[in-house]
Amino acid sequence: MLETRLNQDPDLTQRTTSGLLSVHGFATLILTPLVAIAADKTPSRKTPLIIALIVCLGGTILVALTPNLWSIYVGRILQGVSGSAAWIICLAMLTDSAKEGQVGRMMGISMSVVLSGTVGGPSVAGGLLQWAGYWPAWSVPIGLILINIVARIVTKDLPKPSAISTPPSRSGISTDGQDLSGERDVETAETSPLLSQSANAHDAPCEDKDDPQNAEVSFYYEMLGDCRILSSISTTILFSILIAGFNTTLPVHLRTIFNWGPSDVGIMFLLLRVPAIILGPLMGWARDHIGLRYPTTIGWALLAPLMLCLAIPTGPENHGKAFYITCLTCTGFVTTLVQGAGVLHTITILKDIESRRPYIFGPNGGMSRVFAINEVAFNAGLMLGPLLSGMLSEAVGYFSMSLTLASICLANAVFVWSFFERGIAQSKNLK
Incomplete structure (x- = not known):
């Protein structure tokens, strides 16, 4: 053009x-x-x-x-x-x-x-x-x-779910305490454990508030002040940084160590992305049944050594190509554990807050703004990824760049472990 x-x-x-x-x-x-x-x-x-x-x-x-x-x-x-x-x-x-x-x-x-x-x-x-x-x-x-x-x-228009919350039932508590139901009624049992937790992290429970219709506050101030939301954002932005980083550095790196051209590099990108296409529905089913904390934490923990392994091969000798292809394929499978986890966790926190304090984000709720938070985080990662990976690769080398990203993945695994599980102990006691 x-x-x-x-x-x-x-x-x-x-x-x-x-x-x-x-x-x-x-x-x-x-x-x-x-x-x-x-x-x-x-x-x-x-x-x-x-x-x-x-x-x-x-x-x-x-x-x-x-x-x-x-x-x-x-x-x-x-x-x-x-x-x-x-x-x-x-x-x-x-x-x-x-x-x-x-x-x-x-x-x-x-x-x-x-x-x-x-x-x-x-x-x-x-x-x-x-x-x-x-x-x-x-x-x-x-x-x-x-x-x-x-x-x-x-297509017939579906009404938005009401922001009104009634006392939660206990029929939908997941084993990891994550409410991934999406049910229009926000009174799922999942919100029950989070109520106790949130009462400690934020304001008093809903019954101690004034009329909920007068309780609308700044959405982004309320949400971004919650460490659980920050852990969701860190997962989304770091995932997009890794994806953008691969797009920036992989072609040059593979040409340098293996002398591969565009067609070979294209196959490598398929190895990164095809596993997510195949396993996406299966991973979604797993999250519905076991929650978000364990698979997401495991995913970030596994990505740390994989990032280092991808920087080890220095040439075709000693099965370097086979080793690299194996590591890249494993990376594609492991990324399915973290992809989309930030979005689902943010939905969980939104339902917690709205069930505890109805109308706080307006009569129509704040679902669109939840996705906007993750969309902004993802696009920020797409902008930061090329800068971070490209500058580090040129300044300190590909291995040092990979070591830096591996350290960030490991730190995020700890962050996710700390804040994705909020309210689990209470949910088990309720059972």
């Missing part, structure tokens, strides 16, 4: 491409929280979703037309903001409609679908561009967005 349609100097292509990618992430960081607040203020999720899809369609068409460079920047901003808005609204809809004990599995399925698009999208686009031409390649995303708009128009 830059060189053929705009006749830009090829020497400027890398710089311009980096700028287009950065402005997408920057716009998402700034505007996603505002979009989420607006989504939570509206009584329906259907209308803001349709608006987001229409804006995304306009941004995509603007980028495809490529009349000038500034239009591409504007189109990328529209794509980023509207795409993030559609993402958080759809996740909120999935959570609202999920049955008790099935949010983890539904999230796992959705993540598998997303990863399939992430892995398959560039391949489909590249093939169509090469074999059919420019506009046939763009017809796929434009057509998919149009189908989505029509589907949302004809």
